[in-house]
Amino acid sequence: xxxxxxxxxxxxxxxxxxxxxxxxxxxxxxxQLQIFTQTLTDALLEHYQHHWFPQAPCRGSGYRCLRINRKxxxxxxxxxxxxxxxxxxxxSLLPVELTLWVDPYEVSYRIGEEGSTCVLYKSSPPRPxxxxxxxxxxxxxxxxxxxxxxxxxxxxxxxxxxx
Numbered sequence: 001x002x003x004x005x006x007x008x009x010x011x012x013x014x015x016x017x018x019x020x021x022x023x024x025x026x027x028x029x030x031x032q033l034q035i036f037t038q039t040l041t042d043a044l045l046e047h048y049q050h051h052w053f054p055q056a057p058c059r060g061s062g063y064r065c066l067r068i069n070r071k072x073x074x075x076x077x078x079x080x081x082x083x084x085x086x087x088x089x090x091x092s093l094l095p096v097e098l099t100l101w102v103d104p105y106e107v108s109y110r111i112g113e114e115g116s117t118c119v120l121y122k123s124s125p126p127r128p129x130x131x132x133x134x135x136x137x138x139x140x141x142x143x144x145x146x147x148x149x150x151x152x153x154x155x156x157x158x159x160x161x162x163x
Contacts, residue, residue, distance in 0.1 A: 006052065006054055006104065007045065007048055007052045007102075007104065008045070009121065010102050010103070010104065010105075010106070010107050010121060011041055011044045011045055011048065011102060012041060013102075013107045013120050013121040014040075014044060014066065014100055014102045014107050014120075015037050015038075015040040015041040015044060015079075016037060017100065017107070017109065017120055018037075018040060018066070018076060018079075018094075018100070019033050019036055019037040019040070021093065021094055021095070022036065022090075022093050022094070024093070025093050027085075027089065027093060028083065028085070032083040032084075032085075035082055035083050036079050036080060036082065036083050036085075037079075039078065039079040039082040039083075040075065040076065040078075040079035043075045043078050043079060044075060044102065047075060048063075048064055048102070051063045051064060052064075052104060053104065054104040054105070054125065057103045057104040057105055057106070057125075058103070061101060061103050064101065064102045064103060065099060065100065065101050065102075066098075066099070066100040066102065067098070067099055067100075068091075068094055068095065068096070068097065068098040068099075069096075069097050069098075069099075070096070070097075072087050072090055072091065076090065076094075077090065095111045095112070097111065097112050097113055098110075098111055104125070105122065105123045105124065105125055106119065106121065106122045106123075107119070107120045107121040107122075108120060
């Protein structure tokens with residue numbers, strides 16, 4: 001379940017993007033679009049459940065890729081069938097070639113094989129919870145003292161050798 005919580009934003013962005021492509025036509029009602037989006041979101045969350053690695057975002061990216069290329073992506077087709085849409089209707093509304101990558105911290109797409117990759121969503125990974133800022137500050141001060149102390153000893157030794 002923890003993985004599901006961390007991927008909800010990315011999955012929601014991906015499902016909304018596909019839905020927005022379908023909404024450009026008057027073929028679906030607002031209610032059908034909502035059902036499509038929710039069904040696709042649920043399908044993606046389930047499909048990605050054991051293939052979501054925030055610590056290694058590229059790992060499993062091929063598995064999380066939605067693809068239309070003379071063949072409809074089965075997850076998109078599943079969501080469309082929930083609103084009574086056929087594969088032929090999908091092909092008439094969606095780009096002939098579409099690649100949508102849903103990765104931790106980024107959702108991007110490309111239309112056509114030679115098209116540019118466009119980013120729909122991007123965020124930064126959370127910073128690792130290491131030492132607190134107070135610990136870090138005291139650590140830096142200690143390190144600086146040690147350096148100064150070592151320099152003083154080196155300088156004293158150099159002075160004695162010159163005398």
